[in-house]
Amino acid sequence: RATYWCPELKADDPAKKGICSNFLCDTKPGDDVVMTGPAGKVMLLPEEDPETDYIMVATGTGIAPYRGFVRRLFVEETPAADAYKGQAWLFLGVANSDALLYDDEFQSVKSEYPE
Structure with a gap:
């Protein structure tokens, strides 16, 4: 517990x-x-406007869907990701630093794409 x-x-x-x-x-x-299992669709990148800005807000384990989204946006080789020119902000609230999930991955993306 x-x-x-x-x-x-x-x-x-x-x-x-x-x-x-x-x-x-x-x-x-x-x-x-x-x-219940995952419901809904994959978070798709809006290919019609590659300059769309994203603001993502999560707490605790709520970060999980954004992990996949950030990976699709900045890590995976997809036409939509290659064309993306917008900015993305991720706000994560946790009780303490021990509760930061996937922090190494997010910091790596942040250092590779500082703007």
Whole structure:
């Protein structure tokens, strides 16, 4: 079970209790768990305007869809990515630096495309 230690309270902070991880930790063998899979479509690059700017906002594991999008935009060799001339901003909110997912990948893209 993941907990958040509050240095000011010098105790676990129950206000920072994760919904999904704690739900899974509280399940017992034999419990029914209803899950849904990914729905929707792949985030497509708008090929009609290669100068489109993107603003992406995520918290915690919500960064996952943007990882694929950033890879399509800056890492993979696709006609749309090769033509892209806009700017992309990614804002990620996490409780602390230990919670930064895929940070090495994002920093690599940022250093290769600083503008």
